[in-house]
Structures are given as structure tokens and as C-alpha cells.
Amino acid sequence: MFKFILRRLIIMIPLVLITSMVVFAVIQLPPGxxxxxxxxxxxxxxxxxxxxxxxxxxxxxxxDQPLPVQYFKWMKNIITKGDFGYSFSYNKPVNDVIGERMATTLMISGITLIFTYAVAIPIGIYSALHQYSIGDYIATIIGFLGMATPNFLLAILLMFASFKWFGDPMMGLMSVEFIDAPMSLAKFVDILKHLIIPVIVIGTGGTCGLIRVMRGQMLDELDKQYVLTGRSKGLEEKKIRRKYIVRAALNPIASSVGWNLTKIFSGSTITAIVLNLPTQGPVMLSALRNQDMYLAGTWLLFMSVLTMVGTLISDIVLAWLDPRIRLMDSRM
Structure with a gap:
């Protein structure tokens, strides 16, 4: 497994360099x-x-310098100093602009990712094992509604419901009285309450999609030959499901970690604007509109690296779930 991970980390180095060139070229494409x-x-x-x-x-x-010179100066500062450049529109280093909101972005995205998989996998398994039951129909209806409902509309509906039932629309990351207050148990609880709507809104689309994938994969595995062989040998049904069927059905779910990570990060922009969340999404939108190239380029590069890291995590999980992947990799 160590060689498996090391090989992919080495491959990521030239990929990051090539991606940085593409990113810098892309942000220079608009006129001006x-x-x-x-x-x-x-x-x-x-x-x-x-x-x-x-x-x-x-x-x-x-x-006023040629683009290759600007690119090499940018990459040199990143590699030698960890300096991602200067944000023209914010009048401060890019590191400071991103650092101010990165913790909030990572927290919301991390909780959303956990929520997505923690909800989607059990519901998908239940829906497949109880095919055409009332629970399956309910999960299917909720899944299609979740995929069809725009994030901003769901955010507005949940804000309205929260205001009507609790007298607070739950906008922002915390209540006004806690903004300048030191961290305490009451402030922590208030932050958790304000995270409920963003996590549900951002995670709903991905959760509903993964429910359908998990259900389909489970149904596909239930009638395969190895399952029938296990039953004929007298293995317990729970053991067959847990050790073989679920493990095999999780392969496409595990492979989706890479694009789910970036989807959650990039897909939260509109939600962050509607809910007034201090995340990176609105900053990135502002950087693109103002052609703040170093800030926009840094964010796009970060998203690209995040995709590679997510793909690496997917590869590790897939290698753990399916021994055939480790065997094929060892032969390469």
C-alpha cells in the first residue's frame, strides 16, 4: 500500500505543474x-x-511584463516562499485573503462531505434491500426532488421555515451577539445551529445522487454468482451483505470522492451568497469579475490540487475495498 500511495504522489508533482500553467493561461484569456x-x-x-x-x-x-515572465515569477514565489501573489482588488496578499475564509470553507465542506456519505450510503442500502417498498418509494421521491431543486431555492425555503418556526433565519455563520465574543460553549452551539441549513443545502444534491448510485449498485450485486454461491454454502445473509455485497457496491461511491470534494467547494458559492456565509465562494466570484488574476489563479489551482487529493483518497479507498486493484497495481 505504501508503494501504491507513493507512486501516485510522485505522479501528482508534474500534474500540478502542468495544471498551474493551464490555470494561468485560462485566467489570462478574457480581454484586458x-x-x-x-x-x-x-x-x-x-x-x-x-x-x-x-x-x-x-x-x-x-x-507590463510578458505572460511567461509573470507565470515564472508567480511559481517561483509559490515554491520558494509560499507566496501566492498580491490581490489587487483586496489590496492585500492572496495568502491573507484566502486564509481569512479558508477555515470556515473547510469546516462547512468537511461536514457536508461527511453528511453526504453518512446519509446516502445507509439509505441506498435500505432502498435496495427493500425494493418497491414504501420506504424505497419515499427515498426515490426525495432523491429526485433533491436533485431537481436548485440550491438557492432550497436555502430560501429553509431560511423561511427557520424564521417562521424559530424566529431566526439562521443567516451567516453565527448570531450577531457572538461575532466579536470569545469562543465559548454558547458560541459553539450557535455555530452548529447555523451550520444546519448550509450543510443540508450544499449536501442535498450530492446525497440524493449517491443514494441512486448506491441503490443501483446494490441491486446489481444482489443477483451475481458469488452471492448465490455464498448462500448455497450456508453463509449468513447479513455476512454476505456486509462482507461482499456492500463492499463491492461501494466501489463507484468511493471513486466519486474526488469530484464530490470540488463540487462541494465550488457549488457552495450561490448558497454562501444567499446565506451570507464567510466562505471562499463569494471571494472567488469577485476575483473573476474583477480579473484579480493571482487570487483567481490561486483558487483555481487549489481546486485542481483538491481534485487530485480527492482522487488519491478514492484510489486508496478503492484499493482497500477491492484487492484486485492492489494486485493490478503491483504488476505495473
Missing amino acids: DYVTTYIATLQNEGETVDQKLIEDLREEYGL
Whole structure:
């Protein structure tokens, strides 16, 4: 298993470098740059901007240099100093802008990911083992509704329900009285209450989709030859399900960790705006609109690396679930 993980970590190094080149090229594709956007904003406000100011701003921000030079300077600072550049729109280092909201983003995304799999897998198993029962029909209806309902609409409905029943729409990460207060048990409980709606809203689509996948995989495995052989040998039904059927059915679920991680991160943007959450989504949207290239590039690079890490986690889980994967890898 150690060689299995080490091989994939080594492969990730050139992938990250290639991805960084693609990301830097992509964020440069729109016409203009941050200075262009900034000058347009000043002109819309009625101010007169001369060419000298434009040239000075480009020189100050390093935008007058060729793209390869800008890229290599960016990567050099990342590798040698851990410096991801300067955010033009926030007037502070990118590290500070991302650091202010990363803890909240990771907390919400992590809890959402746990919620997604903890809910989807048991319901999918139950739905498959009780096919065409009332519970199966209920799970199917909820699953289709969850996949069809937009996140922002579900967020608004849950906020309305929370306000009507509890007198608080649960916007933001905590109540107003706890914003500047030191951490305490009451503040911690308040944060947990405010996390309920974001976790449900962000995790619903993925949960409902995984329920359908788990149900389909379980139904596909139930009638396979190895299951019939196990039953003919007198093995207990619970043991067959737990040790063989569920383990085999989890393969596509485990392989979805990579894209689920990025989906939760990127898919929370609209929800964060509606619920006024201090996460990275609104920051990324602002960076793209203002052509804040280093902030946008850092976030896109982070999402790419997160996909690779998620894929690595999927590979490890799949290798643990299915010995055939470890065997094939050892032969390569």
C-alpha cells in the first residue's frame, strides 16, 4: 500500500505543474486585466484617467511584463516562499485573503462531505434491500426532488421555515451577539445551529445522487454468482451483505470522492451568497469579475490540487475495498 500511495504522489508533482500553467493561461484569456477593469470603473464614475496613470499601474502590478515572465515569477514565489501573489482588488496578499475564509470553507465542506456519505450510503442500502417498498418509494421521491431543486431555492425555503418556526433565519455563520465574543460553549452551539441549513443545502444534491448510485449498485450485486454461491454454502445473509455485497457496491461511491470534494467547494458559492456565509465562494466570484488574476489563479489551482487529493483518497479507498486493484497495481 505504501508503494501504491507513493507512486501516485510522485505522479501528482508534474500534474500540478502542468495544471498551474493551464490555470494561468485560462485566467489570462478574457480581454484586458485588473487595470482595465479598474480604469473602466473610474471612468464610469466620471473620473478622467490619463495614459500615464494606466502605464504606472501596469508597471506597479507587474502587468507590463510578458505572460511567461509573470507565470515564472508567480511559481517561483509559490515554491520558494509560499507566496501566492498580491490581490489587487483586496489590496492585500492572496495568502491573507484566502486564509481569512479558508477555515470556515473547510469546516462547512468537511461536514457536508461527511453528511453526504453518512446519509446516502445507509439509505441506498435500505432502498435496495427493500425494493418497491414504501420506504424505497419515499427515498426515490426525495432523491429526485433533491436533485431537481436548485440550491438557492432550497436555502430560501429553509431560511423561511427557520424564521417562521424559530424566529431566526439562521443567516451567516453565527448570531450577531457572538461575532466579536470569545469562543465559548454558547458560541459553539450557535455555530452548529447555523451550520444546519448550509450543510443540508450544499449536501442535498450530492446525497440524493449517491443514494441512486448506491441503490443501483446494490441491486446489481444482489443477483451475481458469488452471492448465490455464498448462500448455497450456508453463509449468513447479513455476512454476505456486509462482507461482499456492500463492499463491492461501494466501489463507484468511493471513486466519486474526488469530484464530490470540488463540487462541494465550488457549488457552495450561490448558497454562501444567499446565506451570507464567510466562505471562499463569494471571494472567488469577485476575483473573476474583477480579473484579480493571482487570487483567481490561486483558487483555481487549489481546486485542481483538491481534485487530485480527492482522487488519491478514492484510489486508496478503492484499493482497500477491492484487492484486485492492489494486485493490478503491483504488476505495473
